[in-house]
Amino acid sequence: MPDGTGDVLHATLNRPAEPAPDLPLAVLVHGLTGCTESHYMRATAAVLLRRGMRVLRVNLRGAGPSRPFCQEQYHAGRTEDLRSVLAQIPEPLTRSGIVLVGYSLGANLTLKLLGEGTPAGVVAAAAVSAPIDLSETSRRMMSRRNFFYHRRVVARMKEEVLGMPIPEHFKAAVREVRNCYEFDDRFTAPRNGWRSADEYHQVNSAVRFMGGIRVPTLVIHALDDPWIPADAYLSFDWASSPGLTPLLPRGGGHVGFHGAGADPWHDQCLVKFLEAVVGPLGETAVPLTAARAG
Structure with missing residues (x-):
């Protein structure tokens, strides 16, 4: 991190056997007490890998494998860390752009970051179960x-x-x-x-920044989320923020959304959203466990 602390953040890069060269890099950001190995991170990575996308799963400052290398700790508004991570990704990986996907606390970070100003290279984003208030x-x-x-x-x-x-x-x-x-x-x-x-x-509540988001962003939140009230979502003026696409189903819990198919419902929605924004995605039988990490 370029702040003089000497802190180092670790991430896992997964590549499908045959990556599509014209698809953006997906950068996934975990939630509170999560890390690169959180089940929702691995599930989304598997879905996107099957479609030819490269996936970078990031450990926030002091989380998971980053913990032994950090003096400081992540929090819900530490967007400067995320901005620094995106800026340091090697250019060959970001040549076709970046899709930023956050979950829970990481989703609040994602929305706040985009509202502060779109980082270079980010072409689309998604926030799942963000505690925006x-x-x-x-x-x-x-x-x-x-x-x-x-x-x-x-x-x-x-x-x-x-x-x-x-x-x-x-x-x-x-x-x-x-x-x-x-x-x-x-x-x-x-x-x-x-x-x-x-x-x-x-x-640090993302709801204060969401009106400034300009990049196409999918916002998913279940109205029955047991931990995050829906009030801030229901009262937000979505019509004045055309860059945001809200999906507010009655059910789904917190980063749950277990659908009838093999993939979580929010991941199915993410794929459809990305196809509308960046174009067709591929479809290959490459599970996360078979992906090459580097």
Whole structure:
């Protein structure tokens, strides 16, 4: 990363046996406590590889294989990292453009980044289950119905951070955290220069930036998502943002969308969207496990 920290982000590049030279590179960005090996990342990669696209699965700062090589930690608004990653991808891979795909926290990052200004080479994007209003998402996460999931995700957040070389006073604060709001208030916000979780949430919610998105972008969110309220999606003025294509089904859960076929419904929608934007995709029987990584 070009910020003087010495942090290094790791990614996995998957290439189909016969890549289509005129198709863009797909760059996938994981969600909270995720990494390149998250099931949704591998599922989308498999779908796109079968269609001749090369796929770069990125570990955010301090996530997965990037963790031993980082002093700092990703968060929902750290778009400068993603912009730096895209700028450093070798030109032969991006000659036909970049398709940026984010999930959950990575989807908020994707939308915020595009709203701040389209990175060079990005020709299309997709966001799946993005917490576009971070404050409302935090409140929903802490609701009674989400007790067991919330307890599990907070434990994973704490484990992720405590495994990094952060100052001891932050480690002490993280150990005492009881919920996701306290995590943001006692660690994420002060660690990154904000006064509180409320300020961090307000500054980094993608809904504030979505009106500035100019590149064709597919936005998928299930209205029954148990962790991300639909209010911000339903109240957004989609008509004034022609670059955005919203798909807001009644059901689907959080990065779920299990369809009748072999591929998740959101991946099927992604393929159709890309064919409308970049042209026909191929169809080959190349599963992710058979792809060459490099």
